[in-house]
Amino acid sequence: MATNRVRRSSQYMTTEKSQVAKVLDGAIVACLFLFAAAAPNSIAATQSAWLIGMVLWLVRFAFQPRPRLYRTPVDYVLLSFFILTGVSAFLSYEPMVSIGKLRAASLFTIVYLFAENVPSLRVVRLLAITLISACMVNVFYTAGERSLGRAVKVSGVSQNSPLYKAGIRDGDTLQEVDGQKLRDPQEVVNALSKPDKHPAAILIYRHELQPVFKVPRGSLLPGSGPLEQLGIGSWSRGRDWRATGFYGQFVTYAEVLQLILALTLGILVSLPNKRSWAGALLLVALGGFAGALLLTVTRASWAGWAVSTAVILLLSVRRRTLIIAGALAIPLIFAGLLILQQKRNVAFIDQADNSTTWRETVWHEGFNLLVSKPRHLLIGIGMDSIKAHWREWGMFDHGRLPWGHMHSNLLQIALERGVPALILWLVLLFIYARTLWRRLRSGATMPWLERGILLGAFGGLAGFLTSGLVHYNWGDSEVVMVLYMIMGLAFAIDRELEDSGMSLKSTP
Template sequence: MGRRLAVPTLPYTDLKTAIGRVIDGALLIFLIFSALSITVAQAALLLALVAWALRLLLAEGFRQLRLPLLLPMAGFFLASVLATLTAVDPYLSGRELRNIFQPALFYLVVNHVMEEERATTLTRVLIAVGALVSGYGMWQAVTKGVDFRVHGTLSIYMTFAGVLMLIDTLALGQALFTTLSRRTLWLVPALLLLTAALLMTHTRGAWLGLAAGVSLIVWLRKKRWLLTLPLAALAIFLLVPHAVQARIGSVFDPQDVTARERLYMWGSGLMIIRDHPWTGVGMEGLKRVYRDYKHPMAYQERTSHLHNNVLQVAVERGLIGLAVWLWLWAAYVRHAWRIYGSLGPQEGGSRALVVGSLAGVTGFHVTGFFEYTFGDSEVIMLVYFLMALPFLLKTPAWGLPTPQGQSGT
């Protein structure tokens, strides 16, 4: 009989440690590539989720899971399934259910990071990457002209703008709520690069989102500073190229072509909701029905979205889906605000994370009045990361929930 080969095995604790390092590395890769490549970012996220599931199985740690916002999260998924069952094209709608792994990022960060220092490090890695791609965006503006809508390393300028807006609010939260030192002074030029590149995307919705996020951060830091924001906005307006000034001015122009087109789309969306009120037309169903509801003055024959989060969710998932979706965001704000209120002035690092989260989500929703940001994978995955930041902190307002309370709203 042949000799048996000895197969080396890892001790149980070493295996858990190794899996934890895989999760750490995959999360880091996800954040680095979130502003570089959606393919690599999603692959890294899937790897992190698989490794996390394996670690939970090995440790039998499901009872210790922290599951904030579970009820609205699960409710929205069920509403999406219901919309798929009644969709105008169930196959197309069902394909979109594959994106269920994206909100799992929220629970991965809440349960795996769990420390302010680690969360701050990940956040600053994201800010540094954002500053680098912003530099590339500014190079595009210099070489291709100020009329060019920079898109950085991404394929679409609107997506690039949405990503920069989220990172910009994170950076401002870090700069205003933590003590600047030699190690963190780089946040100032990073902020300048991020804001400059965002301006050069010529994306008005993201500008308004940034303005809302910045206003919230400044209000929470020192309310009197709000008085300086109009002066800062005026200074920026005077410094930017004429093409950007014209784009800013078009925000208030009722005759703007793209603004009129959005109004036509929104009217069509309301008519679709009238005819499909409860469960909608299903995900991707708008492509099938839009021509039947198209405004006669609209120039776009087909569209996959209505440039508005609320209308798009209602059209695709009906009023049932919209109600649960709004519940999710209301529950997030309620919990995050309570967590912020439980933090003292000396907890600058924790406050920076919570404020950056609240400001980023606020900017996301303001931008979502004019774009379908909820359907933009690069943007929404970063939003789930931001949403997790308040909940990973061990505070009296959250702490470690009991099994009976961990699925609360």
């Protein structure tokens, strides 16, 4: 095998690259860096980098010497999973809707874009560092936004207030009026003073709810200032919302943070000299990611973070360090519970929480739909077809709950794509995890940064699977793109180490 690899490599090197081939190779690597820089911040820029990179890679095959293709451990199962997904889409209850979702399913090619086009371990290191550094941009944004506040949080709302009569209460944050973002109470007064027969629509934030209240125009109270006219005692900037980064969705942000946090921790614990500028920067990044993750107030992602951290530490540090880490985690746990109570008014496990009972309801309904027909078990109902047929299937408590998805990777994949597709998905992640495990436990000496990336990938996968028990994070494009990128980097490391003679064949 090694002789054949050397022969293929020498044959590749003896054919001189044309200038066009060199430009294309450089452009593909540039797309990889653009992808890494955009992934934590912008889905549009990330997908643009992916599509441009894929096109350039295909064009590159037209020029000599053609790019070498490397096999990865997941090739057959990943392709089979995509094929079953396609079969399910074409046989869906809503074929056109499900076929349209195949673009999101094709994001798996990100694995190959990275695994096949990363030219060296040095580029792997730089890409991992770029991903971590880029994520700090949204962490600084989150910190700045939280410190400055936004919208209008009202206090001392009198019963005579037009806001109170519409349903607004003390502590509510007025975010928008008639679709326009609010910065001060005078803007509310201006909206209510307009000569319009239709009431003003005020969007508020109350814990994690965002209802819209209709306030009649011309109902202002007498007074010389906006506070008197609105019937409120005081106002301040709101700081109660759940952090979303640049995504606009707190669960998406939390899941991406969990993956990148695990990668950062893996690199930090692998760093030989932690009392260095590199160790200090990684520690700052780790603290920033952890703080931003806490501000998302997303319990499943917190649990995923705890699992990924435990896995990484168990694989990399001594017992004494584990004890110290456990002691340091106690204040974080209490801080998380306090934030959870303040921002969402629920406990970590709370049967009175609507999101908990909602999940229990859709899990029960989804499982019943899955086993109701053999075709559902075999090929599923088709991606997103539930959005058109939930009424006839009696889903979401017959419409009394917001319709959406099953809030679980396992149930969602089985229901939409069939049980065989779910089995392939589990096999896919098992093979990926086994590859990481065998490389980490091989006993072979490898550069510390590469080990850190593999360690972070393994911990991040554990966290992803944990939160995926109650979230459909596999269906979140922003999240899965980061997961695929890290997977591609891991396979590139495995390939480069294999080529350098660090074989895994003797590893159990």
